[in-house]
Every structure is written in structure tokens, then in C-alpha cells.
Amino acid sequence: MLYTNAQQAAPAIAACVADKQHILLITHVNPDGDAVGSLLGLGLYWEQQGHQVTMLAPTPLPQYTHRLRSVERIRVYSESPVYQETLALPASVDLIALVDTGDIRRIARIYDEQRAYLEARPLIVIDHHATNIGEGMVNLVDASLSSTCELIYQLLRAWDARITPEIATALLMGIITDTQSFKTSNTTPSALRAAADLIELGGDRELIMKDVYANIPFETAKLLSLALSELRRDGAIAWTHVTQVMQRSVGANDDAASEVTEYIANLGGLKATALFKERRDGSVKVSLRSAPGVDVAAVAQQFGGGGHRQAAGATLPGPLHEAEERLLAALRAAVAAAS
Ligand code: 5GP
Numbered sequence: 001m002l003y004t005n006a007q008q009a010a011p012a013i014a015a016c017v018a019d020k021q022h023i024l025l026i027t028h029v030n031p032d033g034d035a036v037g038s039l040l041g042l043g044l045y046w047e048q049q050g051h052q053v054t055m056l057a058p059t060p061l062p063q064y065t066h067r068l069r070s071v072e073r074i075r076v077y078s079e080s081p082v083y084q085e086t087l088a089l090p091a092s093v094d095l096i097a098l099v100d101t102g103d104i105r106r107i108a109r110i111y112d113e114q115r116a117y118l119e120a121r122p123l124i125v126i127d128h129h130a131t132n133i134g135e136g137m138v139n140l141v142d143a144s145l146s147s148t149c150e151l152i153y154q155l156l157r158a159w160d161a162r163i164t165p166e167i168a169t170a171l172l173m174g175i176i177t178d179t180q181s182f183k184t185s186n187t188t189p190s191a192l193r194a195a196a197d198l199i200e201l202g203g204d205r206e207l208i209m210k211d212v213y214a215n216i217p218f219e220t221a222k223l224l225s226l227a228l229s230e231l232r233r234d235g236a237i238a239w240t241h242v243t244q245v246m247q248r249s250v251g252a253n254d255d256a257a258s259e260v261t262e263y264i265a266n267l268g269g270l271k272a273t274a275l276f277k278e279r280r281d282g283s284v285k286v287s288l289r290s291a292p293g294v295d296v297a298a299v300a301q302q303f304g305g306g307g308h309r310q311a312a313g314a315t316l317p318g319p320l321h322e323a324e325e326r327l328l329a330a331l332r333a334a335v336a337a338a339s
């Protein structure tokens, strides 16, 4: 069943969860603020309701989420020796909830290594990606919302839940980061109302703003300067890349490239931007951003990726220059079709 609205989905999700003992909440690889906020917001609420909850991220959480309360409760699959040695997830889990994830393959190694475990349990999906096809038994996908955290806020409201300051801060994190602090086109009146309510409920706006926007590591700034020195432009498209050599030469971490993505997305006079990031295995992650009218989710989908109309991504095979050529050809076509 696919719902596109929290009000309508709330009874079905509540019915699905009611008799479950142990819920496993999972989010996407390279989790962002919305992914982490969704795990905590929903996980802490279900715990409050008496369920046992395991929150799981495929790969480490970004630095800016480390001060969220209860963040230590989130387990990281790629870092847990227990999981790597035994490849075992808790046997007692009787429901899996996938949050902020448009495609179950985006849980990466968990998907590859735990296929039988995942298939043996009912799955619910709660997400805001337009490209989500609804792989769960119950799916709530509202692509009109700023963030999965906004959607979870609406669900909690529909359930008449007690939203603690801890839950409010977690959900506020997702709304703030997915709108780039209320700058992007998904900054709707509904997103602003949800944020206002969450601040009233004790959401710590100051902590989020400080950790997300005033905490950029020095190495990230150095990487930004290298990436900007190779910035290219062709008409209404601008792009650059981050290679492994660049990343190593300044000692930047894996999150650093996202600062480059957000920086170039804010340039004026453009219809679309692309950041190509060479991964350790030689594959190339592309992060696309666009002005309204250019649908980069459709471009990303041509390469097996997805996302939102104005912010999307995909992984292409290397080498870097070939990935750039292929992707830019598709992006030029999308921009030409829009103008
Ligand atoms: P970013 O470029 O910041 O990694 O991602 C932008 C948006 O596109 C996010 O909403 C993210 O979930 C989505 N996205 C990024 N990469 C992929 C991908 O490989 N597959 C899918 N389905 N979505 C992606």
C-alpha cells in the first residue's frame, strides 16, 4: 500500500507497529541530518511507546550530528565488528522501518549481506524522495515535503504523540539540513510551520546551527579551495570534482565533498551544478543540484540513482573523466529541454 500523506497513513502504520516487539530502523548510506534525525525522531518515539528499537546506519554519521542527544544509540553497520564477524542483526526484530531512503539498495552492504534477514520480515517505508517506488508492505512517501523529518513530525502529530525536546531537536535537524537552513525550494510554509512548532517544543535550533554551519573543519576548507580551482562552466551548467589525490593531500574526510556541492549550488546565473567525487574504489559519486525547471532526479535515474527534482545523486563507474563526460551529456540535454 502506498500513501502520499501522513494523515492518511497514520492509522495503517500504527496498526502495523502496534503488535511488534522489536523494530529495526534503517536509513541510507552516508547518512545526512535528515537520515539521522529520522532515526532518532521515530526511534525514540517508538521506544517511548514500549517497543524495543534498534537504530542502524550503514556507514558513519556526519560530525555535525554527534551532539544530538541519544545519537550514540545509533549503530553503524560498517563499523561494528559484531556485525562483520557474525553478520547477524538482532533475531528478535519483527518489523523493519526504512527511513529517508528512496531505494532499498541505498542501504548498501546491509542490502547485499542481509538479504535473507530483510526478506523474512515485514518492511515499512517512510520517505520524501520523488523517486521512491514503495518497496514496503506499507509505504508513506510524501515528495511534497522538505524532509523525512517533516513527514515524521506530521505522523507524530497525527498520532497525538508526546514530542520531547530530544525528539524535537532530532526532527528539526532534518528540516534545517534538507532545506539548507530554509534556503532551497522545498522551504514550504508547511516546513516552516513544522520547524516553528518543533522549536516551541524545545528543539535546540542553536545547537544545530552551530554544529552544521559554524563547524567546518579546516581540511574541508582546503579541499573546497582545491575543488573550486578546477571549477568549470558551460553555459548554465557548472561542475567540478574531488579526486582521491585531492582529498588525501589535505587530509579531508569523506563528508568534505558535500561542502563543495553546497557551495557551487549557491552560485548565481546557473541552471544546474554537478560535483563529481572519486571514491576509494574508483567509482564516481555525482551530486546534482538544479534550479526549478530542471529535473536532476530524472538525470540521476538514467545512471541508476535518484533523489529530488532539485537535488539528486548517482554512482557511475570510473574513470573520473569518462563519468564526467557521460553525466554532463545527460545534464546538458536536461537543461536544453528545460529552456
Ligand atoms: P547528495 O548529492 O547530497 O548525495 O544527494 C542528493 C539527494 O539525492 C539526496 O536526497 C539523496 O538521498 C539522493 N541520492 C544521492 N545519491 C543517490 C543514489 O545513488 N541513489 C538514489 N536513489 N538517490 C540518491
Ligand code: MN
Pocket (backbone or CB within 6 Å): 034, 035, 100, 128, 146, 147, 148, 178
Ligand atoms: Mn531527506
